[in-house]
Amino acid sequence: MLKQSLADLAIFGGAREFEDPKPISNLPRPSFETFCEYLEIAYANGQLTGGGELVARLERRLAEFHDVEHCVAFSSGFWALAAVMKTLSREGRSEIVMPSLTYRRMADIAGWAGLKPRFCEVDPATMTNTATCVLPCLNDDTAMIVGVHPINGLADIGGLVELASARGLPLVFDSVESVYECFHGERIGRFGRAEVFSLGASKLLNGFEGGYVTTRSDEVAESLRQTLLTPTTSLAEGSVKFNAILSEVHAAMALACLDDIDSQVIRNKGRYFAYKSGLRGLRGVRLLEFDESDRPGYKNIIVEVMPEWPLSRDDTIAVLNAEMILARAYYPQPLHARKMGFPHIPCSLPTTERLATRFALLPCGELVTPADISRICDLLQFLSKNGEAAKDRLAKRQTT
Numbered sequence: 001m002l003k004q005s006l007a008d009l010a011i012f013g014g015a016r017e018f019e020d021p022k023p024i025s026n027l028p029r030p031s032f033e034t035f036c037e038y039l040e041i042a043y044a045n046g047q048l049t050g051g052g053e054l055v056a057r058l059e060r061r062l063a064e065f066h067d068v069e070h071c072v073a074f075s076s077g078f079w080a081l082a083a084v085m086k087t088l089s090r091e092g093r094s095e096i097v098m099p100s101l102t103y104r105r106m107a108d109i110a111g112w113a114g115l116k117p118r119f120c121e122v123d124p125a126t127m128t129n130t131a132t133c134v135l136p137c138l139n140d141d142t143a144m145i146v147g148v149h150p151i152n153g154l155a156d157i158g159g160l161v162e163l164a165s166a167r168g169l170p171l172v173f174d175s176v177e178s179v180y181e182c183f184h185g186e187r188i189g190r191f192g193r194a195e196v197f198s199l200g201a202s203k204l205l206n207g208f209e210g211g212y213v214t215t216r217s218d219e220v221a222e223s224l225r226q227t228l229l230t231p232t233t234s235l236a237e238g239s240v241k242f243n244a245i246l247s248e249v250h251a252a253m254a255l256a257c258l259d260d261i262d263s264q265v266i267r268n269k270g271r272y273f274a275y276k277s278g279l280r281g282l283r284g285v286r287l288l289e290f291d292e293s294d295r296p297g298y299k300n301i302i303v304e305v306m307p308e309w310p311l312s313r314d315d316t317i318a319v320l321n322a323e324m325i326l327a328r329a330y331y332p333q334p335l336h337a338r339k340m341g342f343p344h345i346p347c348s349l350p351t352t353e354r355l356a357t358r359f360a361l362l363p364c365g366e367l368v369t370p371a372d373i374s375r376i377c378d379l380l381q382f383l384s385k386n387g388e389a390a391k392d393r394l395a396k397r398q399t400t
């Protein structure tokens with residue numbers, strides 16, 4: 001329904017634009033038959049415990065997909081990161097360099113692994129921690145560098161690889177948001193000591209839950225496998241192990257999703273282009289564009305809410321949420337600004353703090369159609385014209 005006046009906005013009591021929520025999660029649903037065909041393999045061979053034939057197949061397929069020697073599956077991206085931090089960080093040293101504008105659990109994982117986060121800035125243009133951002137954070141106690149791929153592009157792979165190698169430091173990438181991307185024609189997955197991916201339902205590759213690590217190194221793959229507690233593992237004195245094995249059901253789903261990934265990316269591209277045309281000419285909301293030469297997965301839709309836009313980023317999100325458009329802040333709070341119950345290095349990061357107030361994720365993924373997107377963009381156009389009045393009314397509402 002086209003909004004005619006402010007009173008038509010759901011936040012002021014009007015009817016919602018959508019009955020069903022429009023999420024920012026990807027939620028791909030591969031063919032149910034394909035999922036069942038994979039699952040049937042586990043049923044037939046009777047191996048129902050995790051890490052069976054389906055997990056082995058998934059690891060092989062993912063290693064091929066990323067054109068890399070090894071893939072080790074985990075029960076989540078979270079535990080894959082934990083294993084990487086625990087096993088690959090330099091012994092006898094305690095600091096881990098990571099961006100603050102990133103995945104909200106990144107610092108907690110470091111704390112769990114016994115490492116002290118030292119937060120670095122991000123480059124304002126790409127929102128990723130480039131070598132220039134990381135360099136001032138390195139010292140004699142640096143145990144690891146984490147490079148994080150931003151959600152609509154690539155990390156500074158070349159710069160970070162060079163810096164880590166010059167300093168003899170382990171470099172790992174959180175590559176969760178760049179599963180499909182290529183760097184100089186090579187798919188992500190073979191850079192640094194290891195790269196970490198997620199199979200969560202909100203991501204490009206959906207295994208309901210799950211994660212994996214890719215690496216070119218036999219030694220790294222072996223030490224990661226050693227952290228996984230299997231039914232036959234014996235616990236050596238002092239070793240750290242945890243049960244983070246991927247289950248066969250999750251592997252079946254991820255395999256089915258992998259079969260469908262190229263067509264999913266085509267659908268994502270359609271959604272991205274629907275936003276591109278719907279937001280054209282809208283003053284104050286800037287769509288962050290994908291670089292076509294990276295061969296992106298076109299999953300995330302992220303916009304910058306500029307100073308000339310009438311509403312604040314957070315008010316805009318509140319207005320959209322009331323319409324069942326589940327836009328979200330990217331990121332609502334940088335990690336260094338949070339309370340942490342473990343050792344870390346306090347800092348102030350002006351660029352990160354400024355960027356954390358400006359960006360929003362808009363609905364994307366398989367539950368959102370190009371027609372939905374056109375309605376979302378119409379609503380933003382309406383807000384652009386009526387934003388000043390909406391701002392006054394929101395302010396009044398907050399004071400009463």
Ligand SMILES: *Cc1c(COP(=O)(O)O)cnc(C)c1O
Pocket residue numbers: 076077078079102103174176177197198199200209210211
């Ligand atoms: C989702 C996410 C993770 C964690 O993956 P899970 O499988 O959900 O544990 C890590 N890093 C980034 C950048 C993410 O977006």
